[in-house]
């Protein structure tokens with residue numbers, strides 16, 4: 001009986017470690033829901049240089065975008081033409097639709113700015129953060 005109890009404790013510990021990884025560690029998948037006007041969740045963590053699969057669902061009534069900026073840049077107060085050159089990657093999703101696409105994560109670790117490029121949406125609250133962490 002004592003032997004089984006020991007095994008149970010080990011398994012319990014293992015499952016706690018695994019779930020802890022799932023909560024905070026980098027993942028190669030991003031699942032984001034876009035509404036009028038938020039990203040849910042707002043923060044994502046991915047490993048540098050890896051292929052990332054993004055599934056973006058637009059539950060809003062208008063078109064939305066998931067736009068990742070180059071490191072060290074952001075849209076400032078509002079998104080405009082001057083920001084187009086700072087875009088690292090983006091996906092557009094029509095209302096009621098879902099899109100799955102891939103991109104290669106930046107090789108440089110850091111915090112990357114995320115927003116929606118549709119006029120007025122940044123101001124309404126559509127912003128987020130992509131954290132890129134160095135691989136092992």
Ligand SMILES: [Cu+2]
Nearest residue numbers: 064065116121
């Ligand atoms: Cu939007």
